[in-house]
Amino acid sequence: MTEKVPGLDLEQYSGGRHLPDKFYDYFYPEEDFEVIDDARQARIWGSDNGGLTVYTEAEWLELFRQQDLEKLASGIFWDTLVKEVNRTNFKLPEKRPVDILDLACGRCKEGRLLNSFFGSEEPFEFSDQVNLFGIDTDSESIESAQYANGEEFDVETAKRVPSKNMVFIAGDATRLEDYPEIPEQVDVVVIRHQQFVGGPDYLPGQAEEIWSQIISNGIKRLRPGGIAIITCYFQIESEPVKKLLEGFSGKIVVDEKNEFARDRDDEQSILDDQYILIFEKE
Numbered sequence: 001m002t003e004k005v006p007g008l009d010l011e012q013y014s015g016g017r018h019l020p021d022k023f024y025d026y027f028y029p030e031e032d033f034e035v036i037d038d039a040r041q042a043r044i045w046g047s048d049n050g051g052l053t054v055y056t057e058a059e060w061l062e063l064f065r066q067q068d069l070e071k072l073a074s075g076i077f078w079d080t081l082v083k084e085v086n087r088t089n090f091k092l093p094e095k096r097p098v099d100i101l102d103l104a105c106g107r108c109k110e111g112r113l114l115n116s117f118f119g120s121e122e123p124f125e126f127s128d129q130v131n132l133f134g135i136d137t138d139s140e141s142i143e144s145a146q147y148a149n150g151e152e153f154d155v156e157t158a159k160r161v162p163s164k165n166m167v168f169i170a171g172d173a174t175r176l177e178d179y180p181e182i183p184e185q186v187d188v189v190v191i192r193h194q195q196f197v198g199g200p201d202y203l204p205g206q207a208e209e210i211w212s213q214i215i216s217n218g219i220k221r222l223r224p225g226g227i228a229i230i231t232c233y234f235q236i237e238s239e240p241v242k243k244l245l246e247g248f249s250g251k252i253v254v255d256e257k258n259e260f261a262r263d264r265d266d267e268q269s270i271l272d273d274q275y276i277l278i279f280e281k282e
């Protein structure tokens, strides 16, 4: 099925920090956009017809040229950063790049947004003043993260070119000491959709052990004044994380429902980043 996405004029928003409201009319919060290599098709989840839209390569490239559709993806996390990080006392380092550590990053859909938020202040404008280190046990996600977060887009291969400012590691975030490429200290830790409470993939007690270790590892790597941004699918999942954070020197400066997340009553909603915690290290 081929369905054209209504045109959006991104230019008019280029001076502001918020993505267009219209974005939300046409896309769901956690837009999922990827190129299917074999078929060389692009598929776009959740366009305004509420379903999966598949474009042929030619159609997709044309759309890409017209609108840079990737710029429309992941908008919700941008707005969340704008509101919540600006409520903290976090200060960008003056004489060196910002170091960000994204633990259990999956495909790290937020990678380019983090880069531009902490480096340039314009959504999707790439900054070389941000170093991002992402780690996840799922090697397929890590490969995808590498390509999805590159600065340049190569229309020949229909892939982004991996960025030298982003290092993605297929590895275990409970054992950060095994990866010397990850800096000892970072300015920002990001953990999206932590799994402390577990789920069907975990044995009883296992998730708590793994995730308390992952989160503790992140907090320990924070520089003084650094922040950890931790999001949850459900508010209830934030409770054990808050208890854990109490054991570290610093304070929770953001602890609230994310106003930009889609309402849970919306039957097509994806429960992304429903609840957000930000911890500021002393």
Ligand SMILES: C[S@@+](CC[C@H](N)C(=O)[O-])C[C@H]1O[C@@H](n2cnc3c(N)ncnc32)[C@H](O)[C@@H]1O
Pocket: 103, 104, 105, 106, 107, 108, 109, 135, 136, 137, 138, 141, 171, 172, 173, 174, 191, 192, 193, 194, 195, 210
């Ligand atoms: C709910 S997903 C969230 C992924 C991503 N942060 C996001 O928000 O889309 C949880 C992720 O934790 C990863 N994970 C689980 N245990 C891990 C570990 N010990 N080290 C690194 N990643 C882990 C999984 O592979 C999965 O990608």
